[in-house]
Amino acid sequence: MTAPIENRSLRSRAAILNAFAGLLFRDGFENVSVQSIVAGAGIARSTFYEHFSSKDDVLRASMAQFLEVFASCLGGDDHVPELARVLDHFWDNRRLVDPIFTGSARRIVALSLSEMIESQLRRSSESLLLPPRLAAIHLAEAQLALVENWLRGRAFASVDDMATALCQTSRASARALRRAD
Structure with missing residues (x-):
């Protein structure tokens, strides 16, 4: 059971980072929101917060x-x-x-x-x-x-x-x- 959870977690994290990068380079950092990252990644807001504390944290990562x-x-x-x-x-x-x-x-x-x-x-x-x-x-x-x-x-x-x-x-x-x- 651990492997599917780990894979899902890795996919969610990758989806967040990819969505963030797309938004960052399209809209600029100031215009990126957690909501836009969540929407772009196709995940729930709670999933975002399982991986990152803020959009600043995503930039750092x-x-x-x-x-x-x-x-x-x-x-x-x-x-x-x-x-x-x-x-x-x-x-x-x-x-x-x-x-x-x-x-x-x-x-x-x-x-x-x-x-x-x-x-x-x-x-x-x-x-x-x-x-x-x-x-x-x-x-x-x-x-x-x-x-x-x-x-x-x-x-x-x-x-x-x-x-x-x-x-x-x-x-x-x-x-x-x-x-x-």
Whole structure:
């Protein structure tokens, strides 16, 4: 009995995320409502709330896989190829930049990324010059500003150069925020 329930749950979650994405890119985040997501997904309102607490929560879930790659740049491992794949996807869909990088959607994305980065900073044993939350906000905003301006065509760089620059500047900024012992 567990497998059919799990499958139904996965299908409902996928339907919610798909409906949300369609509405987000058609109407903009501000004009998406839980009711419109429910209608688009063909589910009951109670089913929505079994999976998500709000439309903000759906946006967070929709962007999590991408933001985790951005946050991983602070680590010592080479995440450039993985980040290049994400940036390539963003570049291919750059006409959709406004729904993600404007208004409250932008604030939610920045908050989500900063929370992921803060978690990484707190796992480190190194002491920071700033409280981890403030350092994480700084790093997240720097990453998002670079990506947003690139996607908006304010200056061109190749996907590979962007990925390399994002990882290198993120690590360098994180190092600069650490206390010298």
